[in-house]
Amino acid sequence: MTWSKLQNIIENNQSFLLSSHINPDGDSICSQLALYWYLTSLKKDVVIYNQDPVPDKFHFLHDSDKIINKLPQRAFEVFVIIDASNSERLGWDASGKTASLVVVIDHHRDNSYEGDLNIVEINASATSEILYKFFKECSINYPPYVAEALYAGILTDTGGFQFSNTNNYVLRICAELSEKGANCSEIYREIYSSYSPAGLQLRARIWSTLQFYRDNRISSMEMQESLVDKSGANRGEVEGMSDLALTAADVEVGMFIKYNDSSTHFSLRSKGAVDVGKVAQVIPGGGGHTCAAGCTIDLPVEEAKKKMLELIEKELG
Numbered sequence: 001m002t003w004s005k006l007q008n009i010i011e012n013n014q015s016f017l018l019s020s021h022i023n024p025d026g027d028s029i030c031s032q033l034a035l036y037w038y039l040t041s042l043k044k045d046v047v048i049y050n051q052d053p054v055p056d057k058f059h060f061l062h063d064s065d066k067i068i069n070k071l072p073q074r075a076f077e078v079f080v081i082i083d084a085s086n087s088e089r090l091g092w093d094a095s096g097k098t099a100s101l102v103v104v105i106d107h108h109r110d111n112s113y114e115g116d117l118n119i120v121e122i123n124a125s126a127t128s129e130i131l132y133k134f135f136k137e138c139s140i141n142y143p144p145y146v147a148e149a150l151y152a153g154i155l156t157d158t159g160g161f162q163f164s165n166t167n168n169y170v171l172r173i174c175a176e177l178s179e180k181g182a183n184c185s186e187i188y189r190e191i192y193s194s195y196s197p198a199g200l201q202l203r204a205r206i207w208s209t210l211q212f213y214r215d216n217r218i219s220s221m222e223m224q225e226s227l228v229d230k231s232g233a234n235r236g237e238v239e240g241m242s243d244l245a246l247t248a249a250d251v252e253v254g255m256f257i258k259y260n261d262s263s264t265h266f267s268l269r270s271k272g273a274v275d276v277g278k279v280a281q282v283i284p285g286g287g288g289h290t291c292a293a294g295c296t297i298d299l300p301v302e303e304a305k306k307k308m309l310e311l312i313e314k315e316l317g
């Protein structure tokens with residue numbers, strides 16, 4: 001079984017570097033924190049390095065302040081790529097940095113299996129779910145704040161239990177995590193109801209860009225990247241706009257577009273009929289899940305939007 005291989009690696013090594021994808025989301029942070037807890041509980045030497053900082057709304061998570069954004073200039077025995085399909089998604093050059101052993105723990109279906117050990121469960125709702133299973137099946141008892149992290153990881157990767165990856169197994173796990181100390185209403189409030197006034201005002205501005213295409217089956221909202229800093233909002237406060245673009249009744253694909261003069265980023269969401277992961281994969285560096293994906297097109301916004309609409313149309317049928 002995979003767990004014994006993972007346990008062996010943990011037992012036989014002392015230093016671990018954990019890293020996850022650029023613009024870390026709830027699941028990437030929470031799965032890192034859960035593994036960090038386990039490794040440090042065994043007195044291992046562990047560093048979590050991500051290229052981008054932890055969004056403010058996740059600062060309530062225990063040990064989130066331990067995550068660093070400056071690449072440590074030292075060697076590690078084990079490098080764990082967590083909640084990311086491959087080392088390119090990390091956003092930093094991991095090639096020269098690779099430890100003697102690489103472990104991959106992930107749930108993205110486009111995972112490239114770069115590890116010496118690959119724990120990739122594409123049916124898992126979140127990487128946090130995989131860690132829950134690891135702890136459960138290895139009878140590892142964790143403190144309430146780890147239950148909180150695992151719950152928050154699943155909560156965010158299911159879009160607050162709204163995506164199709166929400167099922168009875170996921171809900172049973174969450175019930176157990178709640179029993180183990182995850183305070184569901186508090187976690188929800190921290191993550192989804194903690195906007196600054198400037199953040200909410202920026203969201204209102206983004207709402208005002210709402211547009212519909214192709215008989216209202218596609219919707220978009222957009223924002224110039226520099227607007228975040230200008231408005232005084234935090235970067236994390238514009239997250240989730242893509243989910244909101246999908247809330248219109250007839251819309252099959254919603255997108256949130258962030259652009260600068262030369263490139264345009266798309267956060268794509270689908271209700272299920274269109275595989276937006278497949279759409280995003282057409283663009284180099286893009287990818288994701290059936291219902292949530294992303295990509296960047298190196299074109300100004302209007303041209304990029306035209307190209308994206310064509311790609312989505314093909315899948316819409």
Ligand SMILES: [Mn+2]
Pocket residue numbers: 027028083107125126127157
């Ligand atoms: Mn994830």
